[in-house]
Amino acid sequence: MGTRGYRYKTSHSLPGPGDGGNTGSWRVQRPVIDLTRCTPAKRGVEACFSCWLYCPDVVVSRTIPPQIDYAYCKGCGICAEECPTKAITMVDESVYHEHPEG
Amino acid sequence: MHIIETGNVAAALGVQLAGVQVVAAYPITPQTPLTEKLSELIEAGEMDARYVPVESEHSALAVCIGASSAGARAFTATSANGLLYMHEQVHWAAGARLPIVMCVANRAVGAPWNIWNDHQDSISQRDTGWIQIYSCDHQQIIDDTLKAFRVAETTSIPVMVCYDGYLLSHTYMPFAVPEQEMVARFLPPFHPSYALDPDAPANLNTVTLPEIRMDVHGEMAHGYMEIRYLLQEDLRNAVQVVEETDAAFQELFGRGGVPLVEPYRCDDAEYVVVAMGSLTYQLWDVIDALRTEGHKVGVLGVRLYRPFPDAAVAAALQGARGVFVMEKALSYGYEGALCSDLKSALYDHLPDKSRAPFVKGLVAGIGGREIKTVDLTDALRSGLAGSIPGPGWIGIRL
Numbered sequence: 001m002g003t004r005g006y007r008y009k010t011s012h013s014l015p016g017p018g019d020g021g022n023t024g025s026w027r028v029q030r031p032v033i034d035l036t037r038c039t040p041a042k043r044g045v046e047a048c049f050s051c052w053l054y055c056p057d058v059v060v061s062r063t064i065p066p067q068i069d070y071a072y073c074k075g076c077g078i079c080a081e082e083c084p085t086k087a088i089t090m091v092d093e094s095v096y097h098e099h100p101e102g
Numbered sequence: 103m104h105i106i107e108t109g110n111v112a113a114a115l116g117v118q119l120a121g122v123q124v125v126a127a128y129p130i131t132p133q134t135p136l137t138e139k140l141s142e143l144i145e146a147g148e149m150d151a152r153y154v155p156v157e158s159e160h161s162a163l164a165v166c167i168g169a170s171s172a173g174a175r176a177f178t179a180t181s182a183n184g185l186l187y188m189h190e191q192v193h194w195a196a197g198a199r200l201p202i203v204m205c206v207a208n209r210a211v212g213a214p215w216n217i218w219n220d221h222q223d224s225i226s227q228r229d230t231g232w233i234q235i236y237s238c239d240h241q242q243i244i245d246d247t248l249k250a251f252r253v254a255e256t257t258s259i260p261v262m263v264c265y266d267g268y269l270l271s272h273t274y275m276p277f278a279v280p281e282q283e284m285v286a287r288f289l290p291p292f293h294p295s296y297a298l299d300p301d302a303p304a305n306l307n308t309v310t311l312p313e314i315r316m317d318v319h320g321e322m323a324h325g326y327m328e329i330r331y332l333l334q335e336d337l338r339n340a341v342q343v344v345e346e347t348d349a350a351f352q353e354l355f356g357r358g359g360v361p362l363v364e365p366y367r368c369d370d371a372e373y374v375v376v377a378m379g380s381l382t383y384q385l386w387d388v389i390d391a392l393r394t395e396g397h398k399v400g401v402l403g404v405r406l407y408r409p410f411p412d413a414a415v416a417a418a419l420q421g422a423r424g425v426f427v428m429e430k431a432l433s434y435g436y437e438g439a440l441c442s443d444l445k446s447a448l449y450d451h452l453p454d455k456s457r458a459p460f461v462k463g464l465v466a467g468i469g470g471r472e473i474k475t476v477d478l479t480d481a482l483r484s485g486l487a488g489s490i491p492g493p494g495w496i497g498i499r500l
Binding site for chain 2 (some may be wrong): 003007019
């Protein structure tokens with residue numbers, strides 16, 4: 001009645017980055033923040049953070065400026081949709097594959 | 103202490119003695135008196151448990167899944183279409199490896215609507231990964247319910263205790279009620295190997311990838327396929343757990359000894375009738391009658407249906423020339439599921455395939471059609487003479 005070398009008998013996911021695997025590889029579009037339009041970046045104060053609030057994968061930081069963890073961002077685009085100043089643009093991933101330096 | 107009560111009350115008393123902490127059930131005929139009894143016991147303070155009223159069977163098992171995940175001993179019960187309505191959660195409970203116990207008061211499924219007994223409801227759940235035990239009388243119902251919790255908690259696999267609607271659920275029979283302190287020795291409080299903990303949050307049975315993966319500890323975690331294989335492996339090993347549990351029960355209470363199959367006059371039998379549930383004991387009378395006519399016949403009751411005790415079934419039938427499998431259910435489009443399972447067991451285990459007994463599948467009692475002992479005797483008498491007239495549905499009038 002064992003787990004055959006695994007910690008748990010069943011599917012068991014703990015809070016923390018990357019428990020679902022390298023989900024950043026699922027992304028076909030990448031959210032890119034234009035800091036000249038982003039409210040906390042522009043004003044230098046803790047404000048807005050709609051991208052942090054709405055991100056379903058908790059990969060946007062609550063910092064000035066906000067940062068996106070591309071290792072786990074699946075590219076759903078909710079942050080771009082919710083950003084009140086339209087500071088976030090979804091850029092096709094192929095751009096980064098053709099130009100690996102970004 | 104011996105009492106005279108119904109099969110449903112036998113089940114309820116077993117649940118009470120087992121120290122169940124959460125009961126969630128939706129009433130459905132013929133299971134209703136069982137849930138009513140539990141509700142009364144809890145309301146009267148005679149059972150220290152939460153009764154969670156729900157709006158459906160799907161929710162009933164979902165509540166048990168939640169309760170069991172949090173480390174509580176959980177119980178539900180249903181019948182027929184109620185069991186089918188919870189089917190998704192039936193699969194889930196097994197995949198989540200939760201030691202829930204469910205009583206099924208066996209009833210025919212619609213359409214057409216029917217409230218009487220056959221086995222189509224629980225047999226239709228055979229591929230869900232639950233352990234299935236079939237009780238033949240009230241004593242077995244209460245004893246099997248207690249054993250079910252120990253088997254479930256040892257294997258982390260949910261268990262169904264199935265007994266015939268009306269024939270057992272509503273009839274009165276004398277049976278022994280185990281003493282609480284003896285039950286405590288047999289079934290200690292439930293200490294799960296893992297339970298949800300607010301201080302250490304976790305997400306259980308979330309999307310699990312086809313491949314194994316690295317978890318947040320940097321350790322390899324299994325994929326869906328590994329988890330499912332472990333269920334199958336543990337189910338196969340559960341045959342032994344069922345035997346060990348029965349042996350432990352027998353040592354304390356002096357009853358049991360037939361955890362997998364229950365043979366009756368099989369030792370020198372040339373022909374064996376195989377059945378499940380209360381029909382098994384009815385067949386004892388038939389076999390006694392046929393024995394007085396000189397036929398060497400016996401009955402093999404199958405007590406554990408999943409995991410299928412293939413080795414025990416094959417061993418019991420090894421010397422037979424013919425086998426009649428009498429079922430109250432059908433895998434529509436082929437034959438009775440027990441008949442197929444039994445043939446498969448014979449094919450795997452008989453050393454000499456050329457001497458395998460013939461296997462004849464028979465259907466009886468569908469939708470509560472009365473199974474008359476005289477009809478059974480007639481059918482088997484013609485079966486022994488070489489042919490059973492008609493399609494092999496005993497008592498059918500076309």
